[in-house]
Amino acid sequence: MSQSSLGKKLQPAKKAWKRFARTVESKFHNLNLSKAIKVIKTSCSRLLSYCSIRFFHPFKKHSLTRPHYRRYHCNRDFYGHYYSNKNHVHNNFSAIYIDQLYSEEAAGSSTSSLQAKHFHAENNSRDKQVVDEQVLPRKEDKEKEKVLYSIEDAWREIVAKSPQLRPVDERADEFISNFRQEIKLQKEKSILEFEEMLARGQIGYALVPMIARGVMLGPDQPVILHLLDIPPAAEALNGVKMELVDAAFPLLKGVIATTDVVEACTGVNIAVMVGGFPRKEGMERKDVMSKNVSIYKSQASALEKHAAANCKVLVVANPANTNALILKEFAPSIPEKNITCMTRLDHNRALGQISERLNVQVSDVKNVIIWGNHSSTQCHDVNHATVKTSSGEEPVRELVKDDEWLNAEFITTVQQRGAAIIKARKLSSALSAASSACDHIRDWVLGTPEGTWVSMGVYSDGSYNVPSGLIYSFPVTCQNGEWKIVQELRIDEFSRKKLDLTADELSEEKALAYSCLS
Numbered sequence: 226m227s228q229s230s231l232g233k234k235l236q237p238a239k240k241a242w243k244r245f246a247r248t249v250e251s252k253f254h255n256l257n258l259s260k261a262i263k264v265i266k267t268s269c270s271r272l273l274s275y276c277s278i279r280f281f282h283p284f285k286k287h288s289l290t291r292p293h294y295r296r297y298h299c300n301r302d303f304y305g306h307y308y309s310n311k312n313h314v315h316n317n318f319s320a321i322y323i324d325q326l327y328s329e330e331a332a333g334s335s336t337s338s339l340q341a342k343h344f345h346a347e348n349n350s351r352d353k354q355v356v357d358e359q360v361l362p363r364k365e366d367k368e369k370e371k372v373l374y375s376i377e378d379a380w381r382e383i384v385a386k387s388p389q390l391r392p393v394d395e396r397a398d399e400f401i402s403n404f405r406q407e408i409k410l411q412k413e414k415s416i417l418e419f420e421e422m423l424a425r426g427q428i429g430y431a432l433v434p435m436i437a438r439g440v441m442l443g444p445d446q447p448v449i450l451h452l453l454d455i456p457p458a459a460e461a462l463n464g465v466k467m468e469l470v471d472a473a474f475p476l477l478k479g480v481i482a483t484t485d486v487v488e489a490c491t492g493v494n495i496a497v498m499v500g501g502f503p504r505k506e507g508m509e510r511k512d513v514m515s516k517n518v519s520i521y522k523s524q525a526s527a528l529e530k531h532a533a534a535n536c537k538v539l540v541v542a543n544p545a546n547t548n549a550l551i552l553k554e555f556a557p558s559i560p561e562k563n564i565t566c567m568t569r570l571d572h573n574r575a576l577g578q579i580s581e582r583l584n585v586q587v588s589d590v591k592n593v594i595i596w597g598n599h600s601s602t603q604c605h606d607v608n609h610a611t612v613k614t615s616s617g618e619e620p621v622r623e624l625v626k627d628d629e630w631l632n633a634e635f636i637t638t639v640q641q642r643g644a645a646i647i648k649a650r651k652l653s654s655a656l657s658a659a660s661s662a663c664d665h666i667r668d669w670v671l672g673t674p675e676g677t678w679v680s681m682g683v684y685s686d687g688s689y690n691v692p693s694g695l696i697y698s699f700p701v702t703c704q705n706g707e708w709k710i711v712q713e714l715r716i717d718e719f720s721r722k723k724l725d726l727t728a729d730e731l732s733e734e735k736a737l738a739y740s741c742l743s
């Protein structure tokens with residue numbers, strides 16, 4: 226967070242302090258305590274200037290410098306490391322936060338409060354003392370403490386002598402507590418923004434080396450990569466380009482890293498769309514949809530005008546099915562069969578769970594199906610899945626012999642895998658998503674093996690009574706660069722309900738997306 230934006234955010238607090246000081250002043254005039262007013266007024270203004278210097282100064286030199294930060298946040302190791310490194314470099318100052326300036330006071334006399342403060346200061350945790358000693362000369366520290374104590378002591382003495390001032394005292398406590406809370410929230414927000422910035426481009430970063438190594442299009446296919454990101458991420462994108470050059474991938478014939486959507490789309494044969502606007506805390510579904518609709522609308526136009534004829538598009542970014550639908554709407558000259566969305570990660574997750582359960586190679590499991598939306602309503606169908614065994618292909622249901630597991634735990638594990646990975650990694654799935662994007666394109670372009678189908682989000686033609694006009698995940702086979710929905714699979718009652726439920730959700734999403742367009 227920049228100094229100026231923090232300065233702006235603290236303005237109301239400063240004003241409130243001034244108002245508060247004026248209120249106190251008027252009360253004191255009534256009580257004829259003019260000397261005490263002067264003490265409070267000077268102390269308040271010194272306190273505010275103290276806050277300004279010590280709170281803002283570090284942000285001037287380096288944002289987020291704060292040695293004590295690790296005590297407040299869960300991502301301790303990362304920030305502990307980050308901040309301690311920074312403090313070695315900038316060890317001539319220390320960020321002081323408002324919440325430390327106003328310590329919680331127990332009721333009692335001013336003397337005991339003073340003693341408590343000294344006791345607290347001297348018995349602070351060991352690492353805090355070490356950091357404090359590194360960053361502030363002790364004498365200076367003590368002088369500043371004196372300023373703080375004199376304000377609070379003077380105030381307490383006055384309140385003790387004048388019971389009519391107690392409401393003012395309570396308001397002061399309330400003000401301090403609100404102010405402290407506000408500062409804490411702002412601090413947390415700025416850390417989250419920073420964390421988000423560091424975590425950008427996860428799938429893209431994992432995907433590009435896979436493509437450059439031939440995982441997507443085979444070991445004989447040279448590639449030129451066009452990388453697109455938004456202007457705030459331009460520098461990071463350029464870093465990725467440098468890494469790609471440094472890795473000296475034999476198949477990589479060129480890299481274009483750009484923030485210009487037209488430059489990115491010009492001449493591309495395959496477009497993998499991972500850029501999107503994530504849902505942030507407090508955002509309504511409609512707000513996220515509206516942001517993504519506008520992104521996909523503009524990217525659709527650029528692809529339509531500048532991509533190679535017959536460009537194949539895979540939309541990964543969420544809401545993947547509906548983003549793909551918007552893209553189809555705004556790129557009418559791109560054939561609808563060329564626009565797909567990714568449900569291959571869910572498909573692969575299902576294969577992985579079955580292979581673990583049966584203790585078999587994942588490559589021996591095939592023909593699971595993900596129906597519908599890339600969301601929690603999707604239907605995981607293993608009714609046609611088989612496993613290669615020494616006596617031929619056998620149905621998964623017969624080998625697992627546990628319908629209860631297949632109809633409950635298996636589904637929830639696949640459904641909640643993304644959340645489990647976020648919980649464990651503190652970042653969303655990137656490697657598995659990138660690998661699944663490669664699988665999706667490879668099977669589409671190079672074909673699926675005989676007798677094997679895969680799940681792809683494609684434009685619905687009404688198969689399996691799924692409403693047409695949705696991008697819906699079906700089982701498909703691919704040949705000569707074209708996908709085809711596998712027909713006439715038996716759907717049991719359990720799955721049928723789920724197929725309809727996920728179709729309903731997609732129809733709702735479609736309506737929401739159209740409402741954003743209008």
Ligand SMILES: NC(=O)c1ccc[n+]([C@@H]2O[C@H](COP(=O)([O-])OP(=O)(O)OC[C@H]3O[C@@H](n4cnc5c(N)ncnc54)[C@H](O)[C@@H]3O)[C@@H](O)[C@H]2O)c1
Nearest residue numbers: 425426427428454455458500501541542543545567570658
């Ligand atoms: N379909 C799936 O199976 C699946 C699986 C995992 C993740 N996802 C989705 O894929 C998307 C990417 O995931 P991630 O973890 O890489 O996210 P991320 O936030 O790490 O990366 C997104 C990137 O897109 C960029 N971006 C944002 N707006 C853009 C725009 N208008 N044009 C170009 N680039 C833009 C961001 O700057 C960032 O670099 C997310 O929407 C995520 O929900 C889908």
